[in-house]
Structure formats: structure tokens, C-alpha cells
Amino acid sequence: MKEFKVAFLGFGNVGTGTYKIIKENGSKIFQREGINITVKKILVRNVNKKRPVEVEPDLLTDNIKEIIEDPEIAVVAEFIGGEEPAREYILSALNNKKTVVTANKEVMARHWEELENAAIRNGCGLYYEASVAGGIPIIKVVRESLQGNNITEIMGIINGTTNYILTKMSEEERKFEDVLAEAQKLGYAEPDPTSDVEGYDAMYKLSILSTLAFHTRVRISDVYREGITNITPEDIAFGKELGYTLKLLAIAKKHGNKIEARVHPTFISADHPLATVRDAYNAIFIKGDAVGNLMLYGRGAGDLPTGSAVVSDIVNACLHQSKHMYSTLCNGDWKADEVLFDNNWETEFFIRMTVIDKPGVLAKIAGIFGKYGVSISSVIQKGRNSIHVPIIFVTHKAKEMSIKKAINEIKNEDVVIKIGNVIRVEH
Amino acid sequence: MKEFKVAFLGFGNVGTGTYKIIKENGSKIFQREGINITVKKILVRNVNKKRPVEVEPDLLTDNIKEIIEDPEIAVVAEFIGGEEPAREYILSALNNKKTVVTANKEVMARHWEELENAAIRNGCGLYYEASVAGGIPIIKVVRESLQGNNITEIMGIINGTTNYILTKMSEEERKFEDVLAEAQKLGYAEPDPTSDVEGYDAMYKLSILSTLAFHTRVRISDVYREGITNITPEDIAFGKELGYTLKLLAIAKKHGNKIEARVHPTFISADHPLATVRDAYNAIFIKGDAVGNLMLYGRGAGDLPTGSAVVSDIVNACLHQSKHMYSTLCNGDWKADEVLFDNNWETEFFIRMTVIDKPGVLAKIAGIFGKYGVSISSVIQKGRNSIHVPIIFVTHKAKEMSIKKAINEIKNEDVVIKIGNVIRVEH
Numbered sequence: 001m002k003e004f005k006v007a008f009l010g011f012g013n014v015g016t017g018t019y020k021i022i023k024e025n026g027s028k029i030f031q032r033e034g035i036n037i038t039v040k041k042i043l044v045r046n047v048n049k050k051r052p053v054e055v056e057p058d059l060l061t062d063n064i065k066e067i068i069e070d071p072e073i074a075v076v077a078e079f080i081g082g083e084e085p086a087r088e089y090i091l092s093a094l095n096n097k098k099t100v101v102t103a104n105k106e107v108m109a110r111h112w113e114e115l116e117n118a119a120i121r122n123g124c125g126l127y128y129e130a131s132v133a134g135g136i137p138i139i140k141v142v143r144e145s146l147q148g149n150n151i152t153e154i155m156g157i158i159n160g161t162t163n164y165i166l167t168k169m170s171e172e173e174r175k176f177e178d179v180l181a182e183a184q185k186l187g188y189a190e191p192d193p194t195s196d197v198e199g200y201d202a203m204y205k206l207s208i209l210s211t212l213a214f215h216t217r218v219r220i221s222d223v224y225r226e227g228i229t230n231i232t233p234e235d236i237a238f239g240k241e242l243g244y245t246l247k248l249l250a251i252a253k254k255h256g257n258k259i260e261a262r263v264h265p266t267f268i269s270a271d272h273p274l275a276t277v278r279d280a281y282n283a284i285f286i287k288g289d290a291v292g293n294l295m296l297y298g299r300g301a302g303d304l305p306t307g308s309a310v311v312s313d314i315v316n317a318c319l320h321q322s323k324h325m326y327s328t329l330c331n332g333d334w335k336a337d338e339v340l341f342d343n344n345w346e347t348e349f350f351i352r353m354t355v356i357d358k359p360g361v362l363a364k365i366a367g368i369f370g371k372y373g374v375s376i377s378s379v380i381q382k383g384r385n386s387i388h389v390p391i392i393f394v395t396h397k398a399k400e401m402s403i404k405k406a407i408n409e410i411k412n413e414d415v416v417i418k419i420g421n422v423i424r425v426e427h
Numbered sequence: 428m429k430e431f432k433v434a435f436l437g438f439g440n441v442g443t444g445t446y447k448i449i450k451e452n453g454s455k456i457f458q459r460e461g462i463n464i465t466v467k468k469i470l471v472r473n474v475n476k477k478r479p480v481e482v483e484p485d486l487l488t489d490n491i492k493e494i495i496e497d498p499e500i501a502v503v504a505e506f507i508g509g510e511e512p513a514r515e516y517i518l519s520a521l522n523n524k525k526t527v528v529t530a531n532k533e534v535m536a537r538h539w540e541e542l543e544n545a546a547i548r549n550g551c552g553l554y555y556e557a558s559v560a561g562g563i564p565i566i567k568v569v570r571e572s573l574q575g576n577n578i579t580e581i582m583g584i585i586n587g588t589t590n591y592i593l594t595k596m597s598e599e600e601r602k603f604e605d606v607l608a609e610a611q612k613l614g615y616a617e618p619d620p621t622s623d624v625e626g627y628d629a630m631y632k633l634s635i636l637s638t639l640a641f642h643t644r645v646r647i648s649d650v651y652r653e654g655i656t657n658i659t660p661e662d663i664a665f666g667k668e669l670g671y672t673l674k675l676l677a678i679a680k681k682h683g684n685k686i687e688a689r690v691h692p693t694f695i696s697a698d699h700p701l702a703t704v705r706d707a708y709n710a711i712f713i714k715g716d717a718v719g720n721l722m723l724y725g726r727g728a729g730d731l732p733t734g735s736a737v738v739s740d741i742v743n744a745c746l747h748q749s750k751h752m753y754s755t756l757c758n759g760d761w762k763a764d765e766v767l768f769d770n771n772w773e774t775e776f777f778i779r780m781t782v783i784d785k786p787g788v789l790a791k792i793a794g795i796f797g798k799y800g801v802s803i804s805s806v807i808q809k810g811r812n813s814i815h816v817p818i819i820f821v822t823h824k825a826k827e828m829s830i831k832k833a834i835n836e837i838k839n840e841d842v843v844i845k846i847g848n849v850i851r852v853e854h
Contacts, residue, residue, distance in 0.1 A: 021575045021717050029574055032642055129572070135718040137572030144571075145556070145564030147456055148448045148738030215459055273724060276703050281720075290448050290735035291562035291725060293708075297700060298721035308717035311575030323750060 004318045005040040007067040009089055010079035011060075014103050014130065015042070016053050017303025018077065018310045023053075029311070035318050037075075041067050043089075068092050075317050077310055078102040087111050094118040094126070099324065101313040103130035103306055105204040109220050112211065116326060125324030127313035132205045133158050133282045135305030136298040137312065142212045142286070143327070149288030151213040154252045155268075155426065158205045160280035160300040161189045161196035162228050162248040166265075167278045170236050170246065176229060188280060198227035199263040202250045210252035210261050212327055213286070218252065222341045224262035231265055235352060235421050238380060238392050239267050244350070244425065245275040251426065253345070257338055260345040267350055267425040348377070348427075349395045349403050352420035353410070357389045361415045365393070368413075372406040374398040388417050394425065431745045432467040434494040436516055437506035438487075441530050441557065442469070443480050444730025445504060445737045450480075456738070462745050464502075468494050470516075495519050502744050504737055505529040514538050521545040521553070526751065528740040530557035530733060532631040536647050539638065543753060552751030554740035559632040560585050560709045562732030563725040564739065569639045569713070570754070576715030578640040581679045582853065585632045587707035587727040588616045588623035589655050589675040593692075594705045597663050597673060603656060615707060625654035626690040629677045637679035637688050639754060640713070645679065649768045651689035658692055662779060662848050665807060665819050666694050671777070671852065672702040678853065680772070684765055687772040694777055694852040775804070775854075776822045776830050779847035780837070784816040788842045792820070795840075799833040801825040815844050821852065 006022075008015050022039060030036050039059060047060040067073055068089075076093040078100060080086045086107045090100050095118060102108065108115070108128050119126040129139045133156070142151070157163050161183065168179040180197065183189035195201045203223045210218040228248050236246050244267035252261040268275050273295050277283040282300025287293055299305035317324070355361050366376055380392040395403070403422065411419045433449075435442050449466060457463050466486065474487040494500055495516075503520040505527060507513045513534045517527050522545060529535065535542070535555050546553040556566045560583070569578070584590050588610065595606040607624065610616035622628045630652045637645040655675050663673050671694035679688040695702050700722050704710040709727025714720055726732035744751070782788050793803055807819040822830070830849065838846045 017717075025575060025577060025717070028577070033574060135721060137568050140572050141564050141568065144743060145567050145739045146735065147460060147742040148452060148735045150452060150455070271703075273703065276698075276700065288735065290444075290452070290731045290738070292729070292732050294562060294723075294725035296721075296723055299719045302719070304717045305719050308573065308575045308715065311717070312572045315574040316571060319752070320750075323747075325746070 002035045002318070004035060004037045004074045005072045006037055006075045006077060006314060007041040007043070007070070007073045008039060008077050008079060009043045009067070009086075010081070011042050011044050011051065012079055013303045014306045014310065015077070015079035016051070017307030018079070019053060019055070021304065021307045021311050029315070033315055033319065035315070037314060037318060040073055041070065043067055064089055064092075068096050068098070073098060074321070075099045075101060075314055077314060078104055080104070082106055083110060087115070090115055091118055094122050094124055097122050097124050099125040099127070099317045099321070101127045101310055101317060103310060105131040105201070105208060109204040109207040112217070119324070120326055125317045125320065126326070127317055128208070129313045130306050130309035132208050133284060134298070134300040134302060135308045136282055136284065136296045136300065137309065138209065138284050138296055139212065141296065142209065143325070146286070146288055146291060149290045151286060151288045152254050153287035154206075154209055154213055154250070154284065155274060156206070156209065156250045156284035157247055157274060157277050157282050158250050158284065158300060159196055159199070159202045159248060160282055161193065163277065163282070164188050164280045165197070166228065166231070166246055166248065169231070169233060173233050173237070175233060176231060197229055199225045199248065202248060202263040206250035206252060206261055206263055209250070209284070210259070213252065214254050214259055216259060216339050218259060218261050222259070222261055224264065224343060226264035228265050230421060232421070234390070235423060238352065239350065239423070241380065242350070242378070242394060243270050244268065245270050246423070247274060249274070249426065258340045258342040260342045262345070265423055267423055269427060272427070344399050344401045346397045346399055348397055348425035350423040350425055351393045351395070351407070353391055354388050354417040354420065355391050356415045356417065357384060357387060358415065362391070364413060364415065365410055368410050369393070369395070369406050372402040374402050374406050390420070429462045429745070431462060431464045431501045432499045433464055433502045433504060433741060434468040434470070434497070434500045435466060435504050435506060436470045436491075436494070436513070437508070438469050438471050438478065439506055440730045441733045441737065442504070442506035443478070444734030445506070446480060446482070448731065448734045448738050456742070460742055460746065462742070464741060464745060467500055468497065470494055491516055491519070495523050495525075500525060501748070502526045502528060502741055504741060505531055507531070509533055510537060514542070517542055518545055521549050521551055524549050524551050526552040526554070526744045526748070528554045528737055528744060530737060532558040532628070532635060536631040536634040539644070546751070547753055552744045552747065553753070554744050555635070556740045557733050557736035559635050560711060561725070561727040561729060562735045563709055563711065563723045563727065564736065565636065565711050565723055566639065568723065569636065570752070573713070573715055573718060576717045578713060578715045579681050580714035581636055581640055581677070581711065582701060583633070583636065583677045583711035584674055584701060584704050584709050585677050585711065585727060586623055586626070586629045586675060587709055588620065590704065590709070591615050591707045592624070593655065593658070593673055593675065596658070596660060600660050600664070602660060603658055624656055626652045626675065629675060629690040633677035633679060633688055633690055636677070636711070637686070640679065641681050641686055643686060643766050645686060645688050649686070649688055651691065651770060653691035655692050657848060659848070661817070662850060665779065666777060666850070668807065669777070669805070669821060670697050671695060672697050673850070674701060676701070676853065685767045685769040687769045689772070692850055694850055696854060699854070771826050771828045773824045773826055775824055775852035777850040777852055778820045778822070778834070780818055781815050781844040781847065782818050783842045783844065784811060784814060785842065789818070791840060791842065792837055795837050796820070796822070796833050799829040801829050801833050817847070
């Protein structure tokens with residue numbers, strides 16, 4: 001039985017969950033794996049604060065040095081979140097030859113090279129399963145189960161808060177603001193919801209996932225990002241009529257040496273496996289040239305699910321102590337200058353606008369789309385009894401830039417009162 | 428760059444798929460992982476047979492000794508299938524210090540201890556990702572991503588042929604025999620379909636999965652097995668009315684030291700994630716006390732998807748050559764004599780029977796159910812215009828044995844013409 005001492009940096013939701021799992025399942029788990037893991041120190045801001053779990057007082061410290069400089073501590077699990085001081089602490093842990101397990105998507109997405117190089121230099125491990133999709137072991141699957149594949153596509157619901165909001169908006173026909181307020185009250189959304197509802201959270205996660213899947217560094221600046229704050233119940237209702245479900249999808253595709261990576265509200269067919277993913281659940285759909293379609297579904301957040309991923313990383317870190325695995329960034333498919341990040345991708349589009357209801361309007365707008373090579377697959381026109389009526393166009397596959405140009409011209413037409421949402425459609 | 432020579436035993440569907448992946452993606456894949464893998468020998472019955480892929484003639488051999496006794500060969504991938512000679516060949520490969528990768532569910536389910544002990548004794552690896560659910564990396568997820576969990580439940584669609592048949596029966600309202608014949612013509616079902624349609628294939632896979640998930644040896648003799656050959660379009664149609672979808676599920680549950688493992692046609696709610704798994708797709712739903720609900724979905728068979736799992740095993744085998752992982756059978760949760768395999772599990776039941784349509788029949792039957800402690804949650808009676816009418820009972824949770832006893836008594840009633848299918852209902 002090998003002994004391992006672990007330290008936690010931070011003791012919020014996920015830290016507490018991880019602690020509970022080690023406390024409750026530890027002896028059984030570690031007996032199965034032949035190792036014994038104990039938590040030796042927990043870094044907190046205030047050692048005197050009342051906490052939801054009982055912890056021996058001398059486990060707590062507010063001094064990072066007590067962890068970094070303790071030669072007994074083999075693994076440091078980081079739960080602080082955000083960029084600083086998380087980056088700095090992870091780096092000093094690695095430089096002190098401690099393996100780091102992190103749940104921090106932002107620090108990984110932003111500082112991957114610096115952190116991984118430090119790990120390699122020091123011969124210790126860097127594990128980050130919990131940084132993407134909580135309890136779903138997507139990092140390990142992409143990294144260690146799909147080596148035989150060229151992955152060509154990722155589509156994921158990787159933000160639980162927005163999926164919860166969109167599910168409620170869709171099933172209860174409610175407005176974004178209403179559902180957000182409720183989600184905040186229930187603790188499903190943060191007091192400042194920006195990171196979730198504007199897609200930053202999903203952007204960090206997609207950067208990590210697509211970097212691993214494509215063996216190419218996909219930076220957050222390479223990810224197009226659009227949130228769900230402008231989505232209305234009307235968009236969702238019109239989409240339903242067309243057989244679509246609205247999701248905030250994180251999408252990455254690879255064609256030759258071109259990569260596109262984008263987070264935006266997306267309509268998918270109601271019979272797509274991702275369409276049935278409800279509430280705060282996450283799911284990631286992957287296409288590989290050998291495996292075909294693969295999907296993982298589960299809890300993308302929460303103390304115990306995310307703790308499950310952290311504990312798995314800790315166990316694997318201890319078992320592989322002599323031989324940690326690193327990402328294959330360094331021997332990627334292309335040199336950085338050969339990669340083309342494409343922002344003129346091709347999808348179908350759902351375009352809602354309000355127009356004056358008079359003969360010839362449809363022909364005029366369709367004509368402008370045609371001028372930019374955009375062909376229309378269906379049109380819904382509603383409510384013939386008022387002067388201003390909503391009209392929805394769904395296009396065949398079209399280039400992002402062509403749509404932008406067409407809409408720029410359409411919005412200057414007298415008969416067009418307002419351009420509403422433009423929502424991409426994926427299959 | 429480390430060099431590894433691999434030999435194949437057998438060169439059917441999955442062997443060919445694996446060969447194609449190594450041939451087409453190999454250089455890229457192995458560059459990413461820093462290893463070079465080449466196929467040195469392929470054991471076939473007839474070296475002169477025409478094959479769907481082109482292979483250099485001197486790769487082929489009909490002499491197992493050319494593989495087993497070749498010190499250059501580090502990894503042997505077994506694609507023969509079935510019990511013998513697969514078991515014997517795997518064993519001699521292990522005894523000659525070769526790591527074995529196998530896609531063979533039957534040999535693993537039947538001879539796990541013998542094979543794994545040989546691997547441990549010889550310091551080489553035994554990998555079997557491809558033995559369950561084709562391209563879905565369920566073995567590795569259960570083994571290496573959920574260590575923090577006590578897994579309490581597995582529900583899986585792990586036989587593609589029966590899922591294809593049931594999907595067609597359900598969506599096209601066709602008979603079992605019709606769809607089976609079509610599936611055979613299309614190559615989705617074997618000329619002798621017994622192993623699939625009678626649930627043997629799923630039984631082997633459930634034995635492997637539940638053994639890993641519960642850290643307890645679950646033998647095939649511990650798995651209850653019932654196929655889909657008696658399912659009628661009427662069962663499926665009545666189930667639909669009740670909001671159920673019919674699937675051949677492989678189910679394993681753990682309560683304290685009791686384990687139940689069973690393969691049988693099962694009704695699940697149409698909104699359960701497994702209900703939307705169509706055609707030949709597989710999916711496995713897992714409950715863990717930390718991770719909550721987790722589901723993996725993908726292609727459960729086919730040359731390239733299953734080849735994807737084999738290639739992943741080969742890569743991992745080469746990367747971990749010094750430190751293979753073994754199952755935790757030997758340090759399981761309980762000693763064998765503490766485990767209780769429970770065959771008196773509790774589920775809801777759908778029971779279809781044909782009765783004489785006269786007053787008092789319902790009361791009589793309900794009375795017998797009541798006598799055995801079975802309470803009824805709903806009843807559907809159809810077609811009041813004929814003498815013999817179908818009647819469907821859905822029970823609340825009841826014990827398997829109570830249902831058996833109740834039905835034994837009910838079937839002797841004069842008013843009961845015929846007991847139709849008894850189908851378990853899961854949520």
C-alpha cells in the first residue's frame with residue numbers, strides 16, 4: 001500500500017465535494033487501487049470561517065508556503081478558479097515537483113503551455129479532467145481512448161447553467177430574464193451570470209477540448225463566442241415549428257488544415273442526441289474517422305460529480321507517478337503557422353425579421369439573399385392581420401460572411417422594420 | 428520513437444478494421460504518441476484466401492508458433508472470437524510475455540481469472556476495451572475514470588443487432604421474424620442469430636462490465652438471460668400507449684452485498700436517455716454515488732468503431748509497457764462468499780394476457796395479484812366487441828418471485844385464455 005499526501009488549494013463547492021468523496025469512499029476506493037490517499041492541508045482565505053463539512057482545524061492554512069514547501073505533499077489539487085493567483089500557485093507547486101490536479105478551465109485555456117512545460121520540466125503531472133464537463137470523463141476519453149482517430153468534429157453542451165435556462169425557456173415558454181432570475185435564486189446561476197450566459201465558460205472549455213482533439217493549440221482568441229441573452233421565447237417557438245431545439249453549443253470542426261471553433265446559440269434537429277439533453281446536464285458529441293459518432297452525457301457541474309473527476313485524476317496521478325502523460329501539443333499535427341483558423345464557416349441559418357406586410361416583400365428579401373449566394377430552404381410568415389409581421393427564413397448551407405453581407409443590405413430596405421436573431425442551425 | 432511489432436490472431440471484420448486504421452492513420456497517430464507500431468504477422472486459416480484489404484503475402488501465416496515464438500512481437504491482438512482456440516492462443520501469448528489485446532467478450536467473460544492471472548504472472552498486459560460496446564470506451568471509463576464512485580447501477584443497450592430489430596419493429600410496426608430476416612439480408616444479423624436475439628452476447632458483455640463496476644466477479648451463470656424472440660408488435664404498441672419504449676437492456680444493480688444482473692426485454696420511459704438510442708447504436712447508462720448519472724453512446728460494432736477501441740488498447744499497451752493496469756478483482760469489495768446474487772429483484776411489470784370478456788374478470792385477476800402482494804398501477808382493456816380480449820396490467824414495484832407465483836395461479840383461471848408476455852419496466 002503506497003501512501004500519498006494531497007493538499008487542496010481552495011475549499012469551495014468542488015473542493016468540499018472532493019473532500020467528501022475521499023472521506024466517505026476513500027478506504028474502499030484506495031483499497032481497490034492499492035494506494036492510500038490522505039488530505040494533509042487545505043489552503044483557505046479564512047481559517048476561522050464556518051464550513052459546510054467538518055474539517056480538523058489543523059488541516060486548514062492560509063499560507064501557501066505550508067503546502068508548496070512541504071516535501072511530504074505529492075499532489076496539489078487546485079480549486080481556486082480564475083486566472084490569478086491560481087496560475088501562480090499551480091506553477092510554484094509544479095516547480096516544487098508536486099503533481100497538480102486542477103478543475104480550473106480558465107487557467108488551462110489561457111496558460112496551458114506555461115503550465116504543461118513546467119510539469120514536463122519537473123517530471124510531475126498536470127491533470128485537468130474536472131476542468132471540462134464536470135463528472136464526464138471527456139478529457140481522458142479524447143486523450144487516451146481515441147488515439148486511432150482523426151477527430152473531425154466536436155459539438156457539446158458544456159455549460160449547465162445555460163442549458164438549464166434554455167430548457168425552462170423552451171418547455172415553459174418563459175422569458176430569458178425570468179428564468180435567469182429563478183436560476184439565480186436556486187443557485188444554478190451566479191449572482192453575476194456573465195461568464196455562463198455570454199458563453200465565456202463554454203469558450204474556455206471548448207478551447208481545452210478542441211486543443212486535445214485536434215492536436216493543435218486552439219486559443220480562446222480563436223474561439224468565436226456569442227451568448228444567449230438575446231434569445232426570445234419566439235425564436236424558440238418558431239424553431240420548434242421547424243423541428244428544431246435550441247441549445248448553446250460549443251462547436252469545433254476540422255477540415256484539412258482549417259479549424260473552426262465557436263460557441264453560440266444553435267438550432268439542432270429535435271431527434272439529434274444532443275436535443276434531448278435537458279436541464280443542467282452536459283453532453284459532448286464527437287465524430288472520429290474510425291469511431292464514428294460518440295457521445296458522453298452526464299452532470300457537468302456540482303460538488304460530487306466534479307469531485308468524482310478530481311478524485312479520478314488524483315488516483316491516476318498517484319498510480320502513474322513515474323510516468324505521467326502529457327498532451328500531444330508538442331508533437332501536434334501541424335506547426336502553428338500551418339493552421340488556419342476559419343471564421344467564414346458554413347452552416348444553415350435561421351433568420352427572424354419583422355417586415356411590413358405587403359406584396360413583393362418576400363421576393364425583395366429573397367432576391368438580396370440570392371445576390372450573395374444564399375439559397376433559402378424554407379420561409380414562415382406569421383400573423384397576416386397586422387401591418388408588421390414576423391418572417392423567418394431558413395437557409396441552405398451558406399457562408400457566415402455571405403449571410404452578414406446579405407443581412408447588412410436587407411436591413412436597409414424600407415420594408416424591413418427590424419432584423420431579429422440570426423441563429424445557426426447544425427445537424 | 429519507440430518501435431513496437433504487433434501480431435493479429437484472425438483477420439475478420441474487426442481485424443481488418445484495425446489494420447485499416449493502423450495503415451491509414453498510423454503515422455499521424457503514432458507521431459502524436461511518440462511510438463511506431465507495425466503489424467508483423469497475421470494468423471489466418473487460409474493464407475491464399477482473397478481478402479477485402481490488400482496485405483503483403485508474407486504478413487500472413489497459418490502457424491500460431493510464428494507469432495508466439497517470435498521475440499520481436501510485443502503485442503498480440505486477438506480477433507478470433509469464441510472460446511477455443513482463442514483462450515489457448517491468448518494464454519500462450521501471455522506465457523510468452525506478450526501483451527494481449529482482445530475483442531473477445533466470450534473468452535473474457537468465461538476465463539477472466541485464468542487469463543488475467545497469466546498476464547500478472549508474466550508482467551504483461553491484458554486489454555479488452557473492444558470486448559464490450561465496440562467503439563465506446565466504457566471499459567476504460569469504468570476502470571480509470573470512476574474510481575471515486577461506488578457504482579450502484581448499470582443499464583445498457585449493448586447489443587446492436589437486437590436494438591436494430593426492436594427499433595424497426597417499433598417504428599415500422601413490423602413482426603420480429605420479418606425484421607430479423609431483413610437484418611440478416613443486410614448483414615446486421617448473423618445467419619445463426621441465436622447469440623444476439625437470445626441475449627447471450629449481451630450476457631457476456633454484462634458479465635464483464637458488472638465485474639469491473641462492482642469489483643466483484645459476476646459470472647455468466649450469475650446473469651439472468653431472456654431474449655427478444657417472443658416480443659410482438661402488440662407488446663410494443665401497448666407499451667407505447669403507456670409511454671414506454673422497448674429495449675433489450677443489460678441491467679446490473681448493487682444493493683449492499685446483493686448484486687442482480689439480468690438481460691431481458693425491458694420497457695423504459697420514452698424520455699429516458701436510453702429510449703432515444705436507435706438502430707444499431709449502443710449506450711450504457713451508469714449510476715455512481717459521486718458522479719450521478721453518466722451515459723456513453725456510440726457505435727457498438729463495426730470494423731472501424733471496434734478497431735478504434737483495439738488501436739487505443741494497442742497504443743495504451745505500448746505506452747504503459749512497464750506498468751500495465753489490472754482489474755481490481757483480486758482486491759474486490761467482498762470476498763466471493765460474502766456476495767449474494769439476487770434473483771428475486773424488484774421491478775415494475777407489464778403483463779399482457781387474453782381473457783374472456785365478462786364482468787368480474789378484472790376483479791378476479793386483481794385479487795390474485797393482491798394475494799401475492801402485487802399492487803396494480805394501471806390496467807388497459809382493449810376491444811370490447813370480441814369474446815376474447817387482451818388486457819394489460821402494469822404493476823407497482825413487485826418481487827420477481829411474487830409475480831411468477833401470481834401468474835402461475837392466474838393462468839389456471841377459467842376466464843384466462845392465455846398469458847402473453849411479461850415485460851419488466853425500469854426507470
